[in-house]
Amino acid sequence: DAGVTQSPTHLIKTRGQQVTLRCSPKSGHDTVSWYQQALGQGPQFIFQYYEEEERQRGNFPDRFSGHQFPNYSSELNVNALLLGDSALYLCASSLSGDMNTEAFFGQGTRLTVV
Amino acid sequence: SQQGEEDPQALSIQEGENATMNCSYKTSINNLQWYRQNSGRGLVHLILIRSNEREKHSGRLRVTLDTSKKSSSLLITASRAADTASYFCATDRDDKIIFGKGTRLHILP
Numbered sequence: 001d002a003g004v005t006q007s008p009t010h011l012i013k014t015r016g017q018q019v020t021l022r023c024s025p026k027s028g029h030d031t032v033s034w035y036q037q038a039l040g041q042g043p044q045f046i047f048q049y050y051e052e053e054e055r056q057r058g059n060f061p062d063r064f065s066g067h068q069f070p071n072y073s074s075e076l077n078v079n080a081l082l083l084g085d086s087a088l089y090l091c092a093s094s095l096s097g098d099m100n101t102e103a104f105f106g107q108g109t110r111l112t113v114v
Numbered sequence: 115s116q117q118g119e120e121d122p123q124a125l126s127i128q129e130g131e132n133a134t135m136n137c138s139y140k141t142s143i144n145n146l147q148w149y150r151q152n153s154g155r156g157l158v159h160l161i162l163i164r165s166n167e168r169e170k171h172s173g174r175l176r177v178t179l180d181t182s183k184k185s186s187s188l189l190i191t192a193s194r195a196a197d198t199a200s201y202f203c204a205t206d207r208d209d210k211i212i213f214g215k216g217t218r219l220h221i222l223p
Contacts (some may be wrong), residue, residue, distance in 0.1 A: 004156075031209070033210070033211065035213075037154075039154070041215060041216075042202055042213035042214050042215045042216050043157070043202070043213045044213075045210060045211070045212060045213075048209070048210060055209075056208070056209070056210050088154055088155075090156065090157065092157075092211070094209075096209065101162075102147060102159040102162050103147075103159070103211055104159065105149075105156045105157040105158075105159075106156055107155050107156040108154075108155060108156055110154075
């Protein structure tokens, strides 16, 4: 079991550009959540996908959007990048409906906006 | 928004000593989890304690939960250099995991 895999591991983009980050959940998991972690801070919840729909959303602008595919993998898209979008983006997978199961995290994508 | 708040923000102790980190949260929860993060990479799940549990052990880890005070503590006994990391508490509400800002633990040789 490969666990949660994210790609790419590092990415450098220019202000105003668009970026797509990818996540494959742990086998058997059907829910994917995305987090943004700025340096020295805790992860901030962006949104969660289940059954190919956005189920919950944190306090992030519409520039942040996502998608979940039938195989449960997910993408995070960020448009019109700002310098402040530089962060570690983490993907977590879990099993919906089980309130007491742990979420598994990928190693993250380090995005740098210049 | 942050649900949990860890205390202290940073902690340095000698190898072999015990380390205690605290977490306070604001609203009712289904469970509370503790995670470790090394060098700004992925989060590793350490332990989950349900809202109806008061204490849980896993190896050198001991977690307590006081729902009346909306607080939890993580105790790492006999610390090792490899325990140097950031530790986060996270609360599960409505299938959403919300993290605190973390405690940065440094184990001195």
